[in-house]
Amino acid sequence: MTKLTHLIGILKDKASQSKAALLSKRVTLSLLRATSHDCSAPPTSKHLAMLMSSGDGPRATASAAVEVLMDRLQGTNNAAVALKCLIAVHYIIRHGSFILQDQLSVYPYSGGRNYLNLSHFRHTTDPTTWQLSSWVRWFAQHTEQLLCASRILGFFLGTSTDKENREDRASGLDNGDLLTEFESLVALIEGLCKRPEPNGNLLVEEIVKLARGDWGVVQAEVRVRLSEFKVRFGGFKFGEAVELVCCLKRLEQCEEKMLAMMDEARDLTLWDMVTLVKDMTEIEVYREESKLRRDTPKLRFSESDRFSGRVLNSRHFLLFPSGRLL
The missing domain is CATH 1.25.40.90 (Serine Threonine Protein Phosphatase 5, Tetratricopeptide repeat)
Known part of the structure; x- marks a missing residue:
C-alpha cells in the first residue's frame, strides 16, 4: 500500500x-x-x-x-x-x-x-489490496455459509459445547432432517477448502485463525452425526442412503485439502470414520438396489410384440411429401 x-x-x-x-x-x-x-x-x-x-x-x-x-x-x-x-x-x-x-x-x-x-x-x-480482495470474497462466502448452517442446525455453531446434549439432539431427528444438517456441514467444509493462501499479513492471519476455530467446531458436529449414522445403519430408505453416500464422497474429497491447510485436521480418526460410514452405507445401497430389482415384476413380451416394436420404430417410417408416414 x-x-x-x-x-x-x-x-x-x-x-x-x-x-x-x-x-x-x-x-x-x-x-x-x-x-x-x-x-x-x-x-x-x-x-x-x-x-x-x-x-x-x-x-x-x-x-x-x-x-x-x-x-x-x-x-x-x-x-x-x-x-x-x-x-x-x-x-x-x-x-x-x-x-x-x-x-x-x-x-x-x-x-x-x-x-x-x-x-x-x-x-x-x-x-x-488486490490480495486482500480475494480474502474479502472468500471470508464473506464462508461467513454466509456459517450463518446458513447455523440456521439449519437451529443454533449458532460454536455456542453448543456439551457433547452429550448434541448427541441427544441428533438422536431425536428423523433421517431427512439429519441428512439436511449433515449436508450443510459438508458444504461448510467444502467452502473452507477454497480458502486462499496466506501471505503473512496480520489481518489475513487473524482470518486464518478464525477459520481454524470454525473447523474445530464443524468437525465436532460432523463426528456426532457420523456416530448417529452408524447407529441407524440398516434403517435408511434407498433414496436417503444414496444421498448420504453422495455427501460422504464429497466430504472424502475434502480430506487432502484440509490436511494440507489445517493442523487440526490431521486427526485421521475423523477421515477413517467418514470412510467407514460411507462403506457401510454403500453396502446398504447395494442391498436395497438388489431388493428393488427382485421386487420389480419382469415384463414378458411375445415374439410378435418384439417384432412390432422393431417395425414400428420411428427410425423405419418413411415420410412422404404429403406428410403421411408409411
Whole structure:
C-alpha cells in the first residue's frame, strides 16, 4: 500500500470518528474504531468488545447496531475495512449476545438484500489490496455459509459445547432432517477448502485463525452425526442412503485439502470414520438396489410384440411429401 493511500485512510478514520463522537453516536464510533482502514493489523479484542456492548440492550438497539455494521460492509470499497467488518460479523456469530445473533441471522434470510454477497468485491489500488480482495470474497462466502448452517442446525455453531446434549439432539431427528444438517456441514467444509493462501499479513492471519476455530467446531458436529449414522445403519430408505453416500464422497474429497491447510485436521480418526460410514452405507445401497430389482415384476413380451416394436420404430417410417408416414 502506498504511503499516500495509507495517509488518506488514517485521515478518513480520524474524520469519521470525530464526527461520530460529536454526534454522540456510540454504535457508530465503536464500529469505526473496530473497522479502520489499516490493512496491517486486525481489530483488537477491546474494540470488538466495545462494538458488541454498543449493541447490548433491547431488540431495537441490537437491530441498529447490526444495520450500521452491514451498511459499512456494503458501503466500503476498501479491503481492510470490509475484512474487519466481516471479522466483526464472525465475532457476533461466535461470541455475540442472543439478541445480536438473532438480528444478524435475518439478514441473508429475510428475503431482502444479502449483505454478505461480496462475490464481485475488488480493491485494486496496489498488490496488497488486490490480495486482500480475494480474502474479502472468500471470508464473506464462508461467513454466509456459517450463518446458513447455523440456521439449519437451529443454533449458532460454536455456542453448543456439551457433547452429550448434541448427541441427544441428533438422536431425536428423523433421517431427512439429519441428512439436511449433515449436508450443510459438508458444504461448510467444502467452502473452507477454497480458502486462499496466506501471505503473512496480520489481518489475513487473524482470518486464518478464525477459520481454524470454525473447523474445530464443524468437525465436532460432523463426528456426532457420523456416530448417529452408524447407529441407524440398516434403517435408511434407498433414496436417503444414496444421498448420504453422495455427501460422504464429497466430504472424502475434502480430506487432502484440509490436511494440507489445517493442523487440526490431521486427526485421521475423523477421515477413517467418514470412510467407514460411507462403506457401510454403500453396502446398504447395494442391498436395497438388489431388493428393488427382485421386487420389480419382469415384463414378458411375445415374439410378435418384439417384432412390432422393431417395425414400428420411428427410425423405419418413411415420410412422404404429403406428410403421411408409411
